[in-house]
Amino acid sequence: MTKQELERQLADLRLKWKVYPKSYLEPNWWKFKCDSLKATQIKEQIKKIDSGLEILAADLTNEQSEEMFK
Numbered sequence: 807m808t809k810q811e812l813e814r815q816l817a818d819l820r821l822k823w824k825v826y827p828k829s830y831l832e833p834n835w836w837k838f839k840c841d842s843l844k845a846t847q848i849k850e851q852i853k854k855i856d857s858g859l860e861i862l863a864a865d866l867t868n869e870q871s872e873e874m875f876k
Contacts, residue, residue, distance in 0.1 A: 807851065807866075807870060809852060809855045809856075812848050812851055812852050812855070813852065815848055816845060816848045816849065816852070819841050819844065819845045819848075820845075822841065823838055823841060823842075826838050844867050844869075847866075847867050848867070851866075
């Protein structure tokens with residue numbers, strides 16, 4: 807994964823949730839929470855790339871690891 811790919815994934819998530827649910831009673835609340843956690847993981851990966859640390863398999867999201875092993 808390159809930094810540009812990660813930034814693209816993060817931008818896609820931001821576009822997807824421009825209007826996010828305000829309450830857990832809304833039907834999209836849990837999808838939003840899952841995507842929010844995924845965005846947090848992607849941000850951490852970008853920070854590691856910027857600091858020069860190696861990204862380990864444990865740092866990857868499920869979707870990213872599935873992409874790698876296709």
